[in-house]
Amino acid sequence: MTSDAITGITSIDQLERKMHLKGKVMKTTKAGAIVDIGVEKPALLHVSQITMEGEQPILRVEDSLKEGQEVDVYIRNIREDRIEVSMFKPLQLEWREIDKDMVLKGKVVELEKFGAFVDIGAERPGLVHISELTQGYVKNASEVVNIGDEVEVKVLDFNRRRKQIKLSMKALQPGLDEIEGVKITPAHTNRRKKKVSKKENEAEVAATPAENEPTFMEIAMREAMEKAGMEAPAVKGKQSGKRNKKKTSEQEDILSRTLNQRA
Structure with a gap:
């Protein structure tokens, strides 16, 4: 199996976090091991960062590592006073x-x-x-x-x-809306105007009172006065209520007198 460990590293300045290197165990202690990774100073491998086959718990460092043993390690931290490594493959994205x-x-x-x-x-x-x-x-x-x-x-x-x-x-x-050739039709937010039917339109027109429409009596009186040489009053349209009845009675009197004069 081909290892992806980086070779040719000889200086601390070349080290980067998560870098995979080959190292050699120089010394083991209860707290871990000291590993030579080929740079100016050795790296520290803490007991919590030591793995065994099958991921079994480590009872003693000596049971897992021996002096002179070659191990695969990954750079965890690079500090001014020490270099920390781990045998656990680091996450690609922490x-x-x-x-x-x-x-x-x-x-x-x-x-x-x-x-x-x-x-x-x-x-x-x-x-x-x-x-x-x-x-x-x-x-x-x-x-x-x-x-x-x-x-x-x-x-x-x-x-x-x-x-x-x-x-x-x-x-x-x-x-x-960004895809070429796709046309987006916006939703209609305004309601459509209600269509008015023909019957409704006719009913509305019928309910609208005629403006300035003269009565038959007013038309006859106007013609009689014009023939008698009298000035005819302006037509003002229909009147309502008692005023309308009074106006009609006066007009009838005027028309009657006019006809008598002609006779």
């Missing part, structure tokens, strides 16, 4: 490295009714909720992705205490 709006690549490792879990190299897989898989309605996550698919996701939020990471695939996709 909690302190996660940030909102990060764009990452991952692999779908589990499907549920409510979404898909994606391994992004963190302590826990992140969840892409079914509403964040793609644009539009999705009934089942399997309609969009399958286990083993490599996908690109964006970090929406995370909670280290609860060990939860919320991801989105939809956030990296263009909106429907």
